[in-house]
Amino acid sequence: MKRLILCIAIIVVIISVSVFSLLTIKNKNEHLIETLNAVTEYAEDKKTDLALEKIDEFSRLWKKYYICVSFLVESSCLEDISNSCAKLKALLMKDSEELYSECEAIKYGITLIYNNEFPYLHSIF
Amino acid sequence: MLIVFFRAIILYALVILSIRLMGKRQIGELQPSELVITILVSNIATLPIEDTTIPMTTGIIPMLTLVSLDVIMSTLTLRSRKLRQIVSGNPKVIISNGVIDQKQMKNLRFSVDDLMESLHDYNIFDISEVQYAIVETTGKISVMQKNDYRSLTPSDIELYSETKNPPQILIDDGVVMHGAIDFLGLDMKFLNDTLRKNNVEVSDVFLMSCDEDKNYKLVKKEDSN
Numbered sequence: 001m002k003r004l005i006l007c008i009a010i011i012v013v014i015i016s017v018s019v020f021s022l023l024t025i026k027n028k029n030e031h032l033i034e035t036l037n038a039v040t041e042y043a044e045d046k047k048t049d050l051a052l053e054k055i056d057e058f059s060r061l062w063k064k065y066y067i068c069v070s071f072l073v074e075s076s077c078l079e080d081i082s083n084s085c086a087k088l089k090a091l092l093m094k095d096s097e098e099l100y101s102e103c104e105a106i107k108y109g110i111t112l113i114y115n116n117e118f119p120y121l122h123s124i125f
Numbered sequence: 126m127l128i129v130f131f132r133a134i135i136l137y138a139l140v141i142l143s144i145r146l147m148g149k150r151q152i153g154e155l156q157p158s159e160l161v162i163t164i165l166v167s168n169i170a171t172l173p174i175e176d177t178t179i180p181m182t183t184g185i186i187p188m189l190t191l192v193s194l195d196v197i198m199s200t201l202t203l204r205s206r207k208l209r210q211i212v213s214g215n216p217k218v219i220i221s222n223g224v225i226d227q228k229q230m231k232n233l234r235f236s237v238d239d240l241m242e243s244l245h246d247y248n249i250f251d252i253s254e255v256q257y258a259i260v261e262t263t264g265k266i267s268v269m270q271k272n273d274y275r276s277l278t279p280s281d282i283e284l285y286s287e288t289k290n291p292p293q294i295l296i297d298d299g300v301v302m303h304g305a306i307d308f309l310g311l312d313m314k315f316l317n318d319t320l321r322k323n324n325v326e327v328s329d330v331f332l333m334s335c336d337e338d339k340n341y342k343l344v345k346k347e348d349s350n
Contacts, residue, residue: 003146004196010189011194014189072180075177075305095252
């Protein structure tokens with residue numbers, strides 16, 4: 001009986017942790033995407049200082065998020081985003097159009113993390 | 126390198142925990158569902174060890190889920206005969222009254238060689254000696270010999286004796302086994318008196334076994350002689 005209770009507890013913990021991690025990813029994704037949107041807006045308006053601040057904020061958030069999400073997602077997916085993240089400042093300083101495409105790539109990568117974790121029917125099968 | 130090392134340690138502990146969680150039945154003969162779980166667990170455990178880009182959780186979660194489901198399932202099958210039949214199947218009789226059920230053997234995809242091999246395990250080399258044989262849900266064949274070929278037992282010659290539990294180990298390499306003392310209905314006084322009589326300390330004893338009639342066997346440690 002003890003074994004059964006332990007196993008039921010394990011299943012409950014796994015489900016709870018999975019749901020909690022999914023919600024955490026969703027919330028943090030929204031925050032990261034908002035910050036990136038702010039970066040692109042400031043860059044379009046040529047407000048470089050504000051855009052730089054937002055890039056720094058995004059980098060800080062991403063570092064924290066990376067540690068948290070690396071428990072759930074393959075690190076190769078996260079490294080692609082980290083690489084794009086490292087380019088942002090330089091692209092902003094060069095006033096390159098590539099900044100927007102890198103931001104879009106990061107947004108897509110972040111969205112993909114959540115989508116890959118969410119148990120859609122097509123993901124399960 | 127160190128990541129792989131630590132991952133291997135964690136997963137080793139987890140696999141042992143999983144097998145323990147599945148219970149002693151797992152170590153012996155495997156039911157179909159247990160065989161599946163064992164194969165899956167061993168495969169899942171290797172993935173995060175080999176590939177460090179895969180998070181440990183992708184190994185830990187399916188492993189614990191599978192083992193937990195197996196324990197829950199085995200509890201449910203204990204309560205429901207129907208579910209037990211679905212999960213584990215039914216035992217099938219392949220020899221009854223000395224007659225082989227060829228249709229059943231075909232259904233089970235059992236060859237004559239398989240049958241003979243199993244009979245050899247019971248020291249039976251002539252199929253005419255078999256009264257009844259059944260294929261258990263684990264795939265093992267259990268055999269009952271005809272009375273004429275069975276070994277003689279004390280009850281056959283009406284030789285009745287009291288059945289007793291086997292001797293228990295009271296001291297194992299200098300350590301007293303309190304569980305065994307309780308099992309035999311003895312106490313520490315008996316143990317201490319016996320040791321005193323033999324002029325030894327507990328730490329000098331390599332092995333001491335005893336039965337319910339207080340017949341004991343004491344082996345001293347070689348260096349204490």
